[in-house]
Amino acid sequence: MPTGVALREVREQLFNAAERVLLRDGPSALTSRAVTTEAGCAKGVLHRHFADFDGFLAELVLDRIDRLDGQAAALHESAGTGTVTGNLTGTLVRLFESVAIAIVALVTSRDDLRARLRQARPDDGVPLLTEATAMIARYLTAERELGRIAARAEVDTLAPTVVGAVHLPFADRTGTPPTTEAVHKVVRTVLAGALPGQD
Structure with a gap:
């Protein structure tokens, strides 16, 4: 159960970061690096939870x-x-x-x-x-x-x-x-x- 909660929290953190980048800078600025930078985490975090x-x-x-x-x-x-x-x-x-x-x-x-x-x-x-x-x-x-x-x-x-x-x-x-x-x-x-x- 704790793992599931942690996964949901990471996903939500990344989704919210992506949303902020998207609203502020538009679709062309939305990259994995922009998302992880906005979320304040290492780039590898996104790729650990999503295939690409x-x-x-x-x-x-x-x-x-x-x-x-x-x-x-x-x-x-x-x-x-x-x-x-x-x-x-x-x-x-x-x-x-x-x-x-x-x-x-x-x-x-x-x-x-x-x-x-x-x-x-x-x-x-x-x-x-x-x-x-x-x-x-x-x-x-x-x-x-x-x-x-x-x-x-x-x-x-x-x-x-x-x-x-x-x-x-x-x-x-x-x-x-x-x-x-x-x-x-x-x-x-x-x-x-x-x-x-x-x-």
């Missing part, structure tokens, strides 16, 4: 995807409360202000990492964006069942559209991230036909 660096990155991405479960549950539980656009805006801002936007950039910049992730999740599209889209679709379905969006609303079209539309302004790491109000406007515009009388 792409294996480490794949585990990092999968770990961060698993963390979406809490957000997905909270969003689903919010169905029937507040406004649909307000609930979605808050969720999407939290998602894209986190490391998620940097993870998407990392995945799209590394062919070997994408190949590893396809092996781990063969039916997945772009990691994190796929899970975010499923989370939004599930929420919209719940709101449709409650009658808060139109019965004819195409949830499977609306979910990826709103995720993509909100993702784009966050994707430019060199610019200023969009405000909550700007995100709200995008969400409201995308869902306008499905949300009669709501902001």
Whole structure:
């Protein structure tokens, strides 16, 4: 048991270090040396726990995807409360202000990492964006069942559209991230036909 605890602690220390490098310096700066330097440990520590660096990155991405479960549950539980656009805006801002936007950039910049992730999740599209889209679709379905969006609303079209539309302004790491109000406007515009009388 102590060994398992120690392994989890080392993995989390390395994952957190990688996340800091990724957020601060971007995907191109993410190397095994940068991660171990940021974590304050010897380079060999990473290679003792992971077969290679792409294996480490794949585990990092999968770990961060698993963390979406809490957000997905909270969003689903919010169905029937507040406004649909307000609930979605808050969720999407939290998602894209986190490391998620940097993870998407990392995945799209590394062919070997994408190949590893396809092996781990063969039916997945772009990691994190796929899970975010499923989370939004599930929420919209719940709101449709409650009658808060139109019965004819195409949830499977609306979910990826709103995720993509909100993702784009966050994707430019060199610019200023969009405000909550700007995100709200995008969400409201995308869902306008499905949300009669709501902001």
